[in-house]
Amino acid sequence: MxxxxxxxxxxxxxxxxxxxxxxxxxxxxxxxxxxxxxxxxxxxxxxxxxxxxxxxxxxxxxxxxxxxxxxxxxxxxxxxxxxxxxxxxxxxxKLLADARVDARRRLLDRINDYLSDRYDVWEPVSFENVRKRVSGTIVGKPHIAAEVLEAARKTGIEIPEEELYRIFKLPEVETKKAxxxxxxxxxxxxxxxxxxxxxxxxxxxxxxxxxxxxxxxxxxxxxxxxxxxxxxxxxxxxxxxxxxxxxxxxxxxxxxxxxxxxxxxxxxxxxxxxxxxxxxxxxxxxxxxxxxxxxx
CATH class of the missing domain: 3.20.20.140 (Metal-dependent hydrolases)
Incomplete structure (x- = not known):
């Protein structure tokens, strides 16, 4: 079975x-x-x-x-x-979910900072836009990745998905749940x-x-x-x-x-x-x- x-x-x-x-x-x-x-x-x-x-x-x-x-x-x-x-x-x-969402919000802030430092044309991604991809309360890394990659394509920036996930894990980017x-x-x-x-x-x-x-x-x-x-x-x-x-x-x-x-x-x-x-x-x-x- x-x-x-x-x-x-x-x-x-x-x-x-x-x-x-x-x-x-x-x-x-x-x-x-x-x-x-x-x-x-x-x-x-x-x-x-x-x-x-x-x-x-x-x-x-x-x-x-x-x-x-x-x-x-x-x-x-x-x-x-x-x-x-x-x-x-x-x-x-509810406590765990709130901590997870807070960590993802901070992660997106750091991703925006990281990409803004490297690309003059980078337009910061809004966390509210990321949330529109979610049908529940949890915001996951795939939701952030999808929104960031779409924003990158619109501005002509090439970021492979695997590379973006590598960036997520950098010490200056990664966030921990509180x-x-x-x-x-x-x-x-x-x-x-x-x-x-x-x-x-x-x-x-x-x-x-x-x-x-x-x-x-x-x-x-x-x-x-x-x-x-x-x-x-x-x-x-x-x-x-x-x-x-x-x-x-x-x-x-x-x-x-x-x-x-x-x-x-x-x-x-x-x-x-x-x-x-x-x-x-x-x-x-x-x-x-x-x-x-x-x-x-």
Whole structure:
């Protein structure tokens, strides 16, 4: 069965609306899906309605970023089977979303300064114009990139998208969120909303085994097998030819299966789909995944 428990929409930093995601999922015969936008459940209840129309099983979800700690950087935790209407969850997500939007506003200011210093013809991009690209409360880097690249084209400036994302990470440009949760706080928040904490894309981190061990110790329940072939922001993936990425992806996922058994974590499968590369959905049969824990 084809499933995907990590999908983004325009409610955060995805490039397709909730309706477009479900239309694509239906075309690809995905039978179970979770909309897991960053720091928001704005995709609900629309996702519930679209899932009903498409006849696709929906597992409500959200994705949270953890504060850098214990030498672990930017670890993400997905909450599956959450209650999107849970009051404490929504209150905490509001704080996280506000901090994320503030960081993106400061990022755009720095991008405008950076490009103004290099191009006399640069016309600063308005944050309000960026927000028009968003269907929810979250402003993501793809929204900023899209607006900046469009402004660059209009003034005859050539900036490759990959180069712009490199600029985002420069010390004088990059911004940090003023409010973040620890891994332990993320896990507690997800569980308090009736959900199951799942470690996202473990091989994006420098020490996946150490991250997974800590995650389990703090009460984590599952871990993702991931469509790494689409994650070109990972240097190890971007550096190899596309036809070789599937082989690397399987190697990474088999290591995840091994570590999951060691730490007693359940498995799910996903693409972390943002509509930038590839398509959503993974076959559970490929790794013999038992997803009954998602359906209880």
């Amino acid at each position: 084809k499933i995907d428990t990590h999908v983004h929409t325009t409610c955060s930093d995805g490039r397709k609306t909730v309706a477009e995601v479900f239309q694509l999922a239906s075309e690809l015969d995905i039978r179970l899906i979770s909309i897991t936008d960053h720091d928001t459940v704005d995709g609900y209840p629309a996702a519930l309605e679209e899932a009903g129309k498409a006849g696709i099983r929906l597992v409500p979800g959200v994705e949270l970023s953890t504060r850098d700690e214990d030498d672990h950087v930017d670890v993400h935790v997905v909450g599956l089977r959450i209650d999107p209407d849970n009051g404490p969850l929504r209150s905490e997500l 409010y973040e949760l620890t891994m332990a706080e993320c896990i507690r928040l997800i569980k308090a909303s009736g959900g199951l904490p799942v470690l996202a894309h473990p091989f994006e981190y420098a020490r996946p085994d150490a991250v997974m061990k800590k995650f389990k110790k703090l009460g984590g329940v599952g871990v993702e097998l991931c469509k790494y072939r689409q994650k070109t922001k990972m240097r190890s993936i971007r550096a190899i030819e596309p036809f070789e990425r599937i082989m690397i992806e399987r190697q990474l996922n088999m290591k995840t299966v091994e570590m999951a058994r060691r730490y007693g974590l359940k498995l799910t499968a996903c693409s972390d789909y943002h509509a930038k590369n590839g398509e959503p959905g993974m076959e559970t049969d490929e790794y013999s995944i038992d997803i009954s824990w998602l359906l209880e």
